[in-house]
Amino acid sequence: MHIQTHATESGQDLYPADRLHTAREAAARAGLDALLISPGADLRYLTGYDAKPLERLTCLVLPVDGYPFLLVPALEEPAAQASPAGGLDMEITGWNETDDPYAVIAARLPSSVARVGVDNHMWAEKTTAFHAALPGARQELAGSVLSGLRMRKTPQEAGALRRAGEAIDRVHARMGEWLRAGRTEREVGRDIADAIIAEGHVRVDFVIVGSGPNSASPHHELSDRVIQPGDPVVVDIGGTTQDGYCSDSTRVYAVGEPPEEFRQLHDVLLHAQIAQTDAVRPGLTAEQLDAVGRDIIADAGYGEYFIHRTGHGIGLESHEEPYIVSGNRLPLEPGMAFSVEPGIYLPHRYGARIEDIVICTEDGGDRLNRTGRYLVVLP
Structure with missing residues (x-):
């Protein structure tokens, strides 16, 4: 028995920086005001960050108008910074145990946000918390935006x-x-x-x-x-x-x-x-x-x-x-x-x-x- 090793693509090659821009444009065409992406394949596709799915919220916030940011639990911030996400033109912010991360995100989104796309596999407890934090925003599936991008491999x-x-x-x-x-x-x-x-x-x-x-x-x-x-x-x-x-x-x-x-x-x-x-x-x-x-x-x-x-x-x-x-x-x-x-x-x-x-x-x-x-x- 032997172990095979192969050179992998760099994070920049597999997870290029322009994906955030492309996703923002696709969201705008779909009439969404922002994408909210929790750990999973969509987050890794957009940022290269293979985040742990925890009870603590990790979320990429991608407003159609505004600057994207990745909110992570403070104890996960070093891992996020070390991932390909750390090389993107995007703020990575850690939240502390006594913070309300949903309120943090709601405060940073424009008050005019009416439609948000949440990733298809976001946990129900998190979609419910976002509904409470953003009561005026209708939630839709981000898959309608992202699947069309992910289907066509580079x-x-x-x-x-x-x-x-x-x-x-x-x-x-x-x-x-x-x-x-x-x-x-x-x-x-x-x-x-x-x-x-x-x-x-x-x-x-x-x-x-x-x-x-x-x-x-x-x-x-x-x-x-x-x-x-x-x-x-x-x-x-x-x-x-x-x-x-x-x-x-x-x-x-x-x-x-x-x-x-x-x-x-x-x-x-x-x-x-x-x-x-x-x-x-x-x-x-x-x-x-x-x-x-x-x-x-x-x-x-x-x-x-x-x-x-x-x-x-x-x-x-x-x-x-x-x-x-x-x-x-x-x-x-x-x-x-x-x-x-x-x-x-x-x-x-x-x-x-x-x-x-x-x-x-x-x-x-x-x-x-x-x-x-x-x-x-x-x-």
Whole structure:
């Protein structure tokens, strides 16, 4: 076993200073007077600060008219200053334990503020406190402003996603070290989790090892089931790198020779997934891409067993916009990054899912995961 290390982009490259200006302009177009952004992916996207989600308020205040500032608990101020946020043209202010941070923010915003955008994952207790501090301001979701920015990755973000994809590919390439009959899913999952860190991530986001009938449950995760000879095994794994960007990839294995019917099922799925990744291009809508694989699977008689969307966006979060699903008429654009992961699940028998991360380019799609998509039969 070895630990992989890679040079990361500088904070200035991944979290450029002009994002605050861009977000302010987008908020103005949406008719908002300010954005209030608490710890999470939106805050990191805008400032590079990976803040701890605490009961104490941390909040980026981005007025449409006025100077942005980051209010943090006093004990977190050194960490905020040391992050890429410390290099931005923005005030970072610490508040003390006896202060009311909501009142501090309300006092610094213009009295004319009528509409504020709060980040989509702000805790309810914090949105309630802001409502009390700003009773005249209507709260709306900042995601309507920020998701459009976050969906289109910069070349630097694409590079971070590529490194994440390479890191998770290295874990899949080692699956033969751990996956064998006689071991439990949980035992295999612990080894995989260790490898996710060893191969270049700083956090394990999820480990799914679904063997035999458990492979028919898309989000099964882990159990104490002992893997049996001939079992199909779905392995869906992902983590977060030091850059803050996520990986996510699913491959299907068999421990010994699987049933012939399962091979046929996997062949259909492989055909559908390849067709979908090959179909990615600007202008194609999310629902059209979903239909490419769904139609192939339905024509083979498995349509009712493809029970989820084709994919989800990925970046600073494992799941973000755009979502590749029927009903989403959003056209794909260069820079959009998302999973392509059709699946077929026969209840109580077995299932399969193949997943790659793809970035839409100017003339097609760039598949970031390079391990083989064929069924891997392990001894």
